[in-house]
Amino acid sequence: MGNARTLTKLVVATLGMFGFGFALVPFYYKICEVTGINSGDEQSLVRNTQVDTSRWVTLEFDANTNTALPWQFKPMQRSLRVHPGQLVQVEYEVTNSSNQAIVGQAVPSYGPARAAAFFKKIECFCFTPQTLAAGERRRMPVLFVLDPAMDREVHTVTLSYTFFDTGAKAQAADRREAAARG
Amino acid sequence: MSDAAHAHDDHGHHARPSGVMRWLTTTNHKDIGSLYLWFSFIMLFAAGSMALLIRAELFQPGMQLVQPDFFNQLTTMHGLIMIFGVIMPAFTGFANWQVPLMLGAPDMAFPRMNNWSFWLLPVAGILLMSSFLLPGGASAGGWTMYPPLFIQGGISYDLTILAVHIMGLSSIMGSINIITTILNMRAPGITLMKMPMFVWTWLITAYLLIATMPVLAGAVTMLLTDRNFGTHFFNAAGGGDPVMFQHIFWFFGHPEVYILILPAFGIVSQIIPTFSRKPLFGYASMVYATASIAILSFTVWAHHMFAVGMPVAAQLFFMLTTMLIAVPTGVKVFNWVATMWKGSLTFETPMLFSIAFVCLFTIGGFSGLVLAIAPVDIQLQDTYYVVAHFHYVLVSGALFSIFAGIYFWLPKWTGHMYDETLGKWHFWLSVIGMNTVFFPMHFLGLAGMPRRIPDYALQFTDFNQIATLGAFIFGFSQLIFLAVILKSIKGGARAPDRVWEGAEGLEWTVPSPAPYHTFETAPVVK
Known part of the structure; x- marks a missing residue:
């Protein structure tokens, strides 16, 4: 019956979006990592100025x-x-x-x-x-x-x-x- | 509302229980529509009283009536109940009544699920309202439920989360029902592009609900486990990130804004052509505009978070997508005005509310564009300018469209014309009251008055007193509305089948009041 098939599709979509809400958590951290937003390094207020980055x-x-x-x-x-x-x-x-x-x-x-x-x-x-x-x-x-x-x-x-x-x-x-x- | 008078029409169907059981067990779309609308009306008075208490406290600087913590509970509960308990159930009530009537369907697709969708709501309403009586009072963290505040509160915060879960479940079930009804149960001949605009807007709204309500459910579930089960999604001390909640919340929250306004667009698009005695101008462009708004609504969420901190590129992106939404919205406003252009206009109460909707919603839309500008928003974030903006779109937008819709279809539902004189009193007092409350808030916000604070600096006193005066006019004029509805249920001039001269659509082909069962054989539409 048509209604039952529509119902199944919509329930699957609902459960999928519930999962998507949780998937946003790793997604958020990945975006922050890739773009360098919000990383601890960016946020540290005091930078160590004593490092000689000119040589290894x-x-x-x-x-x-x-x-x-x-x-x-x-x-x-x-x-x-x-x-x-x-x-x-x-x-x-x-x-x-x-x-x-x-x-x-x-x-x-x-x-x-x-x-x-x-x-x-x-x-x-x-x-x-x-x-x-x-x-x-x-x-x-x-x-x-x-x-x-x-x-x-x-x-x-x-x-x-x-x-x-x-x-x-x-x-x-x-x-x-x-x-x-x- | 189509009550005992029609009980005898029931031959051939199972016997209907009487009294409370009739309403508890009903699977009839008209009964359930009425239940939704009454629930929403009761909640309107509950959350409206909270608003009046807030305004009474703000009549003077300093603390008069309530303690700051109780003030915060009032603002939180006012927001939550108005959104989830008033506007959304009212629109679902309209959908229940009108979608089957407009499509020539005998009922909703899943009548028993329909009963569940409604009866979950009073449970959530009781959870929210009773939380005022718990130790520590109701939750006071704002309707947006931001952590860390929301993971620190007492037991009522858990009740609020549970209530949001239940209301979300109710909306999702309602949406599944509405989508299935619209897709599968249209009378022969009603193609998608022949559907009334109200049905179109609800179809799109229902998809938005299915896409976003589960995300909100996920977000509040994370709050719940952070509070009770030791997870650290949003707890910075445990490696979580409170800003992430804001992203997830507004991923739901911005489409939610359109969930609250698209059905309003639909109602107004039914009413304006009726009283202009002209077909809706640009029907197809209205459909595409609605769909564009819905799709764009998923790309703008972080404009609620400009002040939280984000890279300039992201600010620009969210600023521009937000402004882009003005284009399809502008198409709609243009079409409504073009529908009225050279029409034979009459100004019955539904039309008055619809015209007020077009004018005042546009003001709210423009203040939204001001807030969309990131550097301006950083100035205006959390000021009364924001309060003015969203009340213009939600009160003179969503709520006025609900008023308009009730006046428009009430004669069809009760079989009696409403009292036009009282209706006009209700309209004028509402429109004057509403503008008196919310217009001065623009000035207060521009001058820097912060929102959600029970006290304010002395220079804000005058505008606050004007706003409080307007709030009481607006609030008490809703008693007129209650009187109009009760009067129309009790009696009045008999309404003809086609209640309004210019009305088009299947719902006007059935008798007034609409019989308990309609369209048991599908009508034929050319």
Whole structure:
């Protein structure tokens, strides 16, 4: 019958438009993303003017453990291109593969060495000794800024960490770390 | 209204229950049309009383009668009820009465669904009105229901959302019924381009309702889940975006504006040719203009949001599409005037209201064009200029067309002529009252008086006092209208089949009052 067919079509249209109302939600965010309207970047009132966007520096991340320490240690990313002045966060992952809790501490070093003074760490797992239970796996962040005052000739900076078993040698590790931070 | 006198005509049909059950169980399009119109009339007095309370508070600066929070409840409920409880049901009532009569159909396509469409409305009306009695009072976040305010309120906000759901469902069911009736149940010979303009405008309106009401339902569902079920569609703290609500709401809201005015265009397009004793000028262009307005209405929504912030390109787009709508609207106004041109005009009450409609709606249209200009709108956003604009299109537009339509078809419905003298009193008091309320609001808005605020700066006092005076004239003159209707139901001069000399169309071929069942065999139209 004609009326039943018209009814079916109109009910389908109604349900379709109800769904369309909800489809507008992802659609809205997609439009904003594509056109750059309403994005967090546009809206942030304070822009970081200390970033030197005129050059790029490649950062390489390296991780080692002292042979006496039965831990696995690796960076979550091998390298990164950043502007000096930009706030950067990277992560490392460490696993205690022994069957006992061990206290370890990481010691950073930099290549080239003259970049060390411009590598400003704000937060680092190397600031404190890390205690890992047997078999524990942990991800740890490093938050830093490359000082824009760094020589323009430096195009690549390598950040290398080595984890040591602290135990009695905890004091010495702290001193070495403090010296490295300058 | 075609009541007990015709009960005996019922032989051959199932027996009709009496009393309340007759109205609760009725599937007759004329009964349901009357129910819609009475519901809308009662709601007009409810929401009108709220308006008078608002105007009474605004008679003087400072706080006199009501607390600010109650004032906000009044503005919110006045808006919601006038739109969803008065204008929309009234037009649906007209559609129920007139569409089958105009098309030579025996009834609506789905009579039982028709009964449901109506009886959902009083439920929603009770939810809205009773929310005044709840702790914290009725919802006070504005009829547009913007978050974050609307996700912070108390229980009555949930009731309001539920009521909007129910009223939306009712309109969708009504629209499905109207579309199916128009598409499938026309008498042989009535092609689409021979349909009366009222039927055309309602066909297009019903499609608009089907396209937008579900979107509103989706938007308020998101509000409901944000409020109660921990979603974050619009909650910025949870990663949502309150501006997105405004986009979704106005995607519904702007076509809704045309839902509220297209049937008015239809009614006026029936009345003006009748009292000009000339066919409607430019029938085909009227149909195309109506369809263009409906299609364009989906491309203009963000002109309600210029002040929210959007790129210049978007402002230009929405500004230009909005102005483009003036073209088909202008075609309509031109056609009405051209219909009257060199006609044999007479000025019975329906014609008076229709002429007032054409003049005053045009004023509202022009103030709309002013508001469409983005840089001007940023000045006028949320001022009384906006209030003046939308009351010119909704009161002297939609409501006046409803008055006109009631006077026009009342003799057909009741079988008695209405009292022409009282009708003229009603017209003149309404038109003077209406202009006295809303015209000064243009000046208040241009001078910077914000809307939805219960207090104002001293320099706005004079115009506010004039407006309040006009509001009471306009409000109380509606009692005359009630008297006219009751008088016409009770008795009066008998109306002939063709009530008006210049009336054309199938509804004037049936007796007055229209029998309970009409066109059980389809009429033949050349």
